[in-house]
Amino acid sequence: MKAALYRRTGPAAEVLSVEDVETPEPGPGQVRVRITGSGVNPTDWKTRAGLTGQDPEGFQIPHQDGVGVVDAVGDGVDTSLSGQRVWLQLAAFGNRYGTAAEYAVVPAERATPLPGDAPDDLGACLGVPAVTAAHCLLVRGHGREALRGATVLVAGGAGAVGHYAIELAKHAGARVVTTVSSEEKGELARAAGADLVVNYREDGAVDRVREFAPHADRIVEVALGANLELDLAVSGAGTVIAVYANEPDDPVIPTRRLMVANTAISYVLLYGVPADELAEATAWTADGAAAGALSPLPVTRYALDDIVAAHEAVENGAVGKVVVVP
Incomplete structure (x- = not known):
């Protein structure tokens, strides 16, 4: 071959x-x-x-x-x-x-x-993007049913993982806000079904996100160091920040602020996800595809x-x- x-x-x-x-x-x-x-x-x-x-x-x-x-x-x-x-x-x-x-x-x-x-x-x-998105939405949670009515913040909604995080979250009945860096990327995120798309490079971006999501139940994060202040601004008791990508420099983690907020950070790398959790994320991705949601x-x-x-x-x-x- x-x-x-x-x-x-x-x-x-x-x-x-x-x-x-x-x-x-x-x-x-x-x-x-x-x-x-x-x-x-x-x-x-x-x-x-x-x-x-x-x-x-x-x-x-x-x-x-x-x-x-x-x-x-x-x-x-x-x-x-x-x-x-x-x-x-x-x-x-x-x-x-x-x-x-x-x-x-x-x-x-x-x-x-x-x-x-x-x-x-x-x-x-x-494959990797959609199943990663599914696991980010499920990790430390109570199944996809728990996302109904929840508020989800997706960083980088025009990326591959961000795209499927938006679509899976909407398929589960969540409200979704996403951040992007350009109007072109914003159109992609809107096409995926995001309820609000915010260009994080524009003035007042944090306020726009907070107005929509004063408390995000779940954050799907592509750049923790760059976005940590925004993430903390919408975090509270029970918020899970699922981080699926690294950065050139490890961010400084503000432990006390996260403790006071009762917010958890969960790191996601598909290659090490336990078999049962990987199977759950894969099954949800397959269901979403079968339903025409992806x-x-x-x-x-x-x-x-x-x-x-x-x-x-x-x-x-x-x-x-x-x-x-x-």
């Missing part, structure tokens, strides 16, 4: 290549998926660049997310999965066969059926041969979703 891969970490142009490798066979508990779209996340380029670990053993086909059709199943896997369209998550986690190839082999639990009327673009956009991000497509350009686009902060098509 044709696959993009790297044998050592480093800059995209220096380490990524497209080669013919042997098509893998699914082992026990695994499925093989013919990939129709491979979603690129920031974690993919950071891993390829060497920011998250060591060089791979042998080779690594990158990308955690994707969409495709199950074409073979291993022992112990329900044969009815064969022929189903699925979306993938964490495909390259502990596995050399990520989705940047014509085929990927993954544990069956990492392949979730995609509703028949959902476009491939949606399947390619789910939409694709704006997609920019690259051919597999253009894998370097695709990685560089994400590394440079591309808005929406970069999808590599084998």
